[in-house]
Amino acid sequence: MIRLEKRPQVSAFMSYATPVLAVLATFAAGGVLFYLLGKDPVQSIITIFYDPIFGEFSFYYRPQLLIKGAPLILIAIGLAMGFKAGIWNIGAEGQYIVGAICGAAAGLAFYPMEAVWIFPLMIAAGAFGGWLWAMIPAFLKVRFGTNEILVSLMLVYVAEQLLASMSLGLLKNPEGFGFPGSRNLQQYASAHNAEIVAGTGMHWGVVAALIAVIFAYVLLTRHRLGFAIRVTGEAPRAAHFAGVNAARLTFFCLGMSGLLAGLAGMFEVSGPAGQISIDFNVGYGFTAIIVAFLGRLHPIGIVLAGLLMALTYIGGDIAQSQLQLPAAAIQVFQGMLLFFLLAFDFFTNYRFRFGFRRAV
């Protein structure tokens, strides 16, 4: 007789071991999948996980890991703070979009003037845009008790419409032959979020992500506010008893996650993406939710999870083009990774017991 039993304490060993176990399990199950598709399983997994980091062209892919991972990490850090407190911002994608729009608009407003203060202004505008967009669900939740999950999610669609409208109207490149999309900020030096050191992938968004990680780490472990966040998530009544103001915490958590998502959007639009276009957003805001949980809502974990996600995307694309694996197989593979992580996660809190429970 096997049964599950809740552990009296979270197993420290398991919480470190599960990610490793999950990756190994994914290798195994993914290998079977690739084999069934007629591909060499070992080669496939090497292509996805090894080549981007150590392969022939890793000099190109390693910086790409940062470029792809930075927005994920930046957004996930913000989300994690809310998630820890039981405040569910599902609409980071919308805040990302609005941050990008505001950031780009602030820059384009001064085109073609060149000045050093333009980029900082764009950063501020991007952060503000994301923050503002997140304040809507925060306000509605505090004031009217609406569900922030629904409101923030719905606002993603509103933001997408806004993005389309901006690409076709206000921010449309006047020299773009009527095609949608703004001017390319990569060609506007003052507004370009260029790599700080060429070839490293280190743009300001990566720097911001690092700062955010450190900030979040300190906040969550050393600061009273972070403590309030954790207690609220663990036991809301105890938090209330400890003097935590739930409304203020809601504003802070949603605002902070919106702000960081807005920053991510701004750094993306002024750097790697270059322009506001109808399809500017590619789902970073949603993927970041996965990253946040994958990283166990812990800042360091999120860094690793963000890089891991970036790795599977980059490696997945390589596998597609080199091995002609279908995109869907790559997605299934990514899904497996998440599935196994969550499944093994269960065992940090539960364990198997063999034999019958003594009847008492």
Add this chain to the structure above:
Amino acid sequence: MKFGKLLTSAVLALGLAGGAAFAQDKTKVGFVYVGPVGDGGWTYEHDQGRKAVEEAFGDAVETVYVENVAEGPDSERVMTQMALDGADLIFTTSFGYMDPTINVAAKFPNVKFEHATGYKRADNVSTYSARFYEGRAVQGHIAGKMTKSNIVGYIASFPIPEVIRGINSAYLHASKVNPDVEFKIIWVYTWFDPAKEADAAKALIEQGADVVLQHTDSTAPQAAAAEAGGVVTFGQASDMAEYGPFPRVSSIIDNWAPYYVARTKAVMDGTWESVDTWDGIPTGMVEIGEITDAVPADVKEEALAMIEAMRTGAYHPFTGPINKQDGSAWLGEGETADDGTLAGMSFYIEGVDGEIPN
């Protein structure tokens, strides 16, 4: 730009070393797709073109593709990766890949790029597009003849010149044969989203449209029309023959195969040059799918005649007199539109209701 040089030299090195094994015998051709190859529309037809290349050259070429590539930095990375892996020619098949294509091309001067539907070129970047508006003219004609409610629905993707051209062309030819015809346009802001497209189709049908044209790539509107019954549709980008003979009575097919084969051959021969190609019915880049028997015989005949006239160059769909929506003159009697105006077309012609959103 040091990095660019670094990459370049890496590629050169590859071309000399690793490339020796490959490149000399095999020409490597990469394709970057915006959707899944199974979309039954736009990406599907590009992939048909890829297969045609493989068929044409057999072992002399190797083709690779990556599907579902988001526009923006992801596409730039995928292109770079293809170039790093030794591709000689890369087709980037979505408008949104324009700037990334230019960026990557700058780093890999020895790799040829072909960007679909864009307007930016470089020494190693060609652009190509098809004159879908020629096909729209045929559709407009059939639609104008077949509508009983005089309401034609139009599922439009994005308000960009290509789509606006299609609307104008279809309306022009529909109103020529049916002055009472009215176009209802829904903008869905997507190229491929079956759910949204189906919703749009249903909405149009509810508003009385008995002909639905689409400038989106999925077959969802066809299914919606089939369900509603009595509604005429046309295949888009791909033949969508599975919905024939009714509601799908004809289609516009993007036939990229001849172009892809020709460009690949040019690379193999070393004759590749940066060009801007905009072909239509005459070269076969745009094909009109079979007009089914659901279309009255006389209408079908007129349509076939129009196609033939366009093939020979005897007829240009935008032939004056045509006024703009605001009533101002655009083309005088017998005047035909120049490619420059068409490429950047951002106005409706007279008679189309509504405004172009922005």
Add this chain to the structure above:
Amino acid sequence: MRDLSRRIREVSDTYGLPLAPERVVGDLSAGERQRVEIIRCLLGAPQLLIMDEPTSVLTPQEVEILFKTLRQLSSEGTAILYISHKLEEIRALCDTATILRGGKVVADCVPRDTSAKEMAELMVGKDLIVPERKTEDATTVVLQAKDLSVPAQSQFGVSLKELRFTVLQGEVLGIGGVAGNGQDELLAVLSGEISCPPNQLYYKDEDLHGTNITQRRAQGIQGAPEERLGHAAAPDMSLTENAMLTGAVRQGLAKRGMLNWRKARKFAEEVITTFDVRTPGPGNAARSLSGGNLQKFVIGREVLQKPELLIVNQPTWGVDAAAAASIRQALMDLAADGAAVIVISQDLDELMEISDRFAALNEGKLSAPRETEDLDVEQIGLLMGGAHGLPESDAPMADAEDADGSEDGDAESDAPEAETASAEEPGDAEADKPNAEVETSETEQVETDATDEAEAEAEAEAEAEAEAEAEAEAEEPSAGASSAQESAPPKIDIEEDAGEAATEGDTPDTAEPHSEAPAPSDSGEKSEEDAAQPEPEAAPKAKTPPAKPKPSKSIVINSDEDMILPPVTPAIGSGGISISSSPPPKKKPDSEGSDT
């Protein structure tokens, strides 16, 4: 399904338990849910029905209905094993009773012929050593409530109505009453968890209006809520983190927002050692501790912060005897050091033991505080709940015997429950017995037995009448019935008290709503009997032999004497109360005690 709902309707009609089968359980009141449980049992047409504290969540009216049902069942031949620590319920309902203490049978009796006092004595053991209190004549008012009124915070909350009391430096104010009568709200409003209206609550002459819990902590007001896990402590967080929870302000664990974990850990360790919290270390999660140890931690955490005003709710709820004793000692020491302490508890003995003054909370109203010395447990107990034992913890309720002091005591104390029935003021005696006299004689009347009798009679007239009579009548049939149905073998339905399930190991059953039947309420005769008993003991507490200070008591009562269960103990494991159906006699075993 349709068939089932028809049967439900039938059963509910038959037994006068109105219940619409199509309603959603979540929307039902606690009493109605209890009804669902009972009907579910009845659907099986049981021959033996076992109920464990079934009235813990019922209103008096609902208790009446339940009793009616039980009597009817009994008259129809169902044997009922009724487990309760509410003596008056047992007296009203049962034909025979077996009393358990510390898991052992200590006595059997016929409850109708036994006074509540007697049973209480059996239940707890006689001797209660009342610890000496240092009586210092403090005069500094620390906290003053002037008609403090706070609306209910939620649909199920209780609103506080015009509370009026003061707490002095060095004093322990005990607030008794049955759970759910505003205790949680009182703690919340005093500690600052919920805000108080202006001009109603003063701390050292400063209006507390507008200060939040953090500010109050800074001022020296600390609180310890009843619910340990989830309210006083975060279950999955370590003890260090839980120390930070309330200690950040006064212990200086945070500086400019930055937390000093090393200091917090030290503080947690200090709490652990000072209060003998059994745990491997401060890094362990709160939920890994036993109830008693966690409670020691929670109380210790507040006490060690040297508050000037400490408010605790149910400080020994579900805590083992030793832990309870040390917690009480800590509270008293704190008061001795000059702090004002408010102890809210259902455990009367506890209140008697440690409080200087006592008041009872009922339905959000507070009786006027009285000197505890002038009261005795019995009086308070009878007044409040009909001398029901409280949760297992230690309390010897019984010591009450010493009748003397009693009268006045009850007057106030029981205000709470009785109220419902009686028209009188909350403050005074509405209670059952004392009525007539009580009213007149508020405070100190020391009448002994005489009084009792008198009261008893009086009571009959008084409010309680109605109920009492009802019960009385009802009982009889049951008795008859019981004999009829000897057979009753197997089918056993067990009904567990809702409250219990949740708690962990040591639980007592907390809540008992009962305002219903005040003890002596049964018809006249009985009350007389009751009265009689106290008499002998007239002598003040002296008489109680010191034998067992022991805590836990559980009582098992068999209704229907005939129905004898096998001596086996079917043990229902919920929270430490084990039930044994006791076979017959074997009376007064002993009072052996595992003493404190």
